[in-house]
Amino acid sequence: MSALDERVTALRSAIDAAGDVIDPELVAPAEATFTHARERLDHSMQHTVVVLAGSTGSGKSSLFNRLSGLELAEVGYLRPTTSQPLACAWGPAGATELLDWIGVSRRDQISRRSILDAPKDDAFEGLVLLDLPDHDSVVMANQEVVDHVARYADLFVWVLDPQKYADAAIHARYLRPLATHKDSSVIVLNQADRLSETDLKMAVNDLEHILEREGFAGVPVIATSALTGAGLPELRAEIGRRITSKRASQARLVADVRQVALQLAAVGGVEPVPGLDRPTRDGLVDTFVACAGVPQIADAVEDSMARRAVVATDWPLIGWIGRLRHDPLRELGFGRSARDAVAGTMPISPTVQRARADLALREATEAATEGMSRPWRASVIDAVVGDGARAVIDELDESVAGVDLGLKHRPLWWTAVGALQWLTFLAVIGGVAWAIASVAGLVDPDPWSGAPRPLGLSLPIMLIALGLLFGIVLTVGSRWLGAVGARRAGAKAEKKLTEAINRTTERIVVARLRSELDRYERWRNGLANATR
Structure with missing residues (x-):
């Protein structure tokens, strides 16, 4: 490939990369140069x-x-x-x-x-x-x-x-x-x-x-x-x-291409840009995490799991009372996202959240494009922050709503403890009935001759006391285990939601911005090769 062909190809690549970033009237001289070069080569070389x-x-x-x-x-x-x-x-x-x-x-x-x-x-x-x-x-x-x-x-x-x-x-x-x-x-x-x-x-x-x-x-x-x-x-x-x-005509045409490339460089700029560095990207994800209500959702998951553990493992009477308490995620699975379920507890309104996310997206894009000429920077910001910003926020909402928080999972120990709680409850009920019947003279508190009387208590009273004591121990122990499990569930939910937002940010924001920056690099490289 001749020097002229190389520069024409490079300049065309730059113009193609720019698309509609550069005013067509400014690109027209380049097209005229291409036509002139082709015609000159067609005549006597x-x-x-x-x-x-x-x-x-x-x-x-x-x-x-x-x-x-x-x-x-x-x-x-x-x-x-x-x-x-x-x-x-x-x-x-x-x-x-x-x-x-x-x-x-x-x-x-x-x-x-x-x-x-x-x-x-x-x-x-x-x-x-x-x-x-x-x-x-x-x-x-x-x-x-x-x-x-x-x-x-x-x-x-x-x-x-x-x-x-x-x-x-x-x-x-x-x-x-x-x-x-x-x-x-x-x-x-x-x-x-x-x-x-x-x-x-x-x-x-x-x-x-x-x-x-x-x-x-x-x-x-x-x-x-x-x-x-x-x-x-x-x-x-x-x-x-x-x-x-025999190089004079080629040299002249090469100079024509170089001149046009320099003119385009003066308009579109060829300064290097920092791009989206890791700290800026991570900061953007943190803002999206906050705007998507991930901390509130994680807290709600922890609260919900703790309450469900109480209902499942508390002494039946206490558990029934716990069922009457409000669960922020009780309607999950009925068409509402976790974010919607906790919207009422969010510290800022959805409108403010969107504005905050949009501002963070704009600031990150501006930081990544610092040094770009005005036409290029406006084009990149419009592609990432303009109509694209609304798509980003919607995608973030969908990514949060689509995360399985694992709330349908019921730990086996809940079932085991719940069964034991029912046994203690039945033991207490049986002891109470036995004690009442024995007081009424319907039954003998000592079912057989020489039945033990620990601490001087009859068997019905002992049954009631042991049932209540065991129920209290189970309740205290299960509440501690439930709180530990709830914290783990909340942390796991937060991790899942953050990962989902991270993936969405990479797919929607970073990929889109990288595509725009790649266009700019093709522009810069094309002009650099055309003007060297």
Whole structure:
């Protein structure tokens, strides 16, 4: 893949990644550059288009005549065809079609090997040399022609003169904006014969410093004189080298792509961003956990499990009383989520919870996108926090509602203790009945002769006392075990709910944000490869 193909592919990748983030009007120049590059490659790649551009009186036309070896361009401040470029092509084929594409009229196209034939110039074989109108002409049409033809140049030869080489017109209008095209440029300080050797050296050094400040460091600066021929061999050699390498047109198109990429980078930004770090992500999950009411749900689960343990394991009379007490989760399994069941005990209203979650989501997104340009940051925040925020809150609610809190599970020890409590209860009831019957003389308190009387108590009273004592011991022990089990159930419920929210945050928030950040990275990498 050529350097041009690599940069075009990279720039296209960046534009595709951006989508509608960047204004289509700003992307339009890139599309125009792609079209221009494709059309240039479709035309003669055996020819290198070299344009001589400069201000009035710089001696462009004289240089054009000396380079072509023909008196084609009229020398002076005004020439008869001031608004038209003049072209001279070396080589037998292809230039006419190329010049037609550029927009040079047929009457202004000269072939160096036609009826004006001259010995073959191998160094210039494939050269298409254009002499442009003066860029600072008072005729606006001339400037328009210069601007138009400059788009098609494979190599710029900027012709400056000793009096106006620092003139702001050419530097502001052409050189500074085309700093990305320095590899496709040659600077000529013409009319060197007007300066002494010392003054010429100083002028060249000054010009090099100016060019360096404008991004043209390393661009060849050649002092010439169309009158004496000084510097012309060096200029011909430089042009010939560019032609021989056959890379001038590619270099120009690469520079076009680089220029567009830099313009897009200035609009869309290419600064690195921190992304969603672990502490910020964990803080976001903690906020979602609080907003989803997980602590309240866990407390309600603990309370509910403790009450259910009391009902299941207390002495039957006490257990019946416990059934009358309110259970915050008693309606679970009947279409209500755990969060809905405890909504009345929540410290803040659902509306405030949503606002708090939305704010946390926005703050985390802004922290992850710090350094992004305004268009990109607005797009990412809208994707994650805009309409997406409502989906996030709804997903969190659904994830909480869908968690199985294990409330249908009934520990086996509840059943065992409950059975023992019923035995003690029946023992007490039996002892009471026996005692009453014995007082009424219906039965003998001593069922057999010599029945034991521990502590001097009759068997009915002993049965009542042991039943009550055993029931009290079972109740105290079961309540302690029930409280331990309830705390474990609450902690387990909190862990399950937190894990569910964590998974939802990863799936909805982190994945969405990571997708947006990946788009931004493709944008950055594409522009970096297009501008390198």
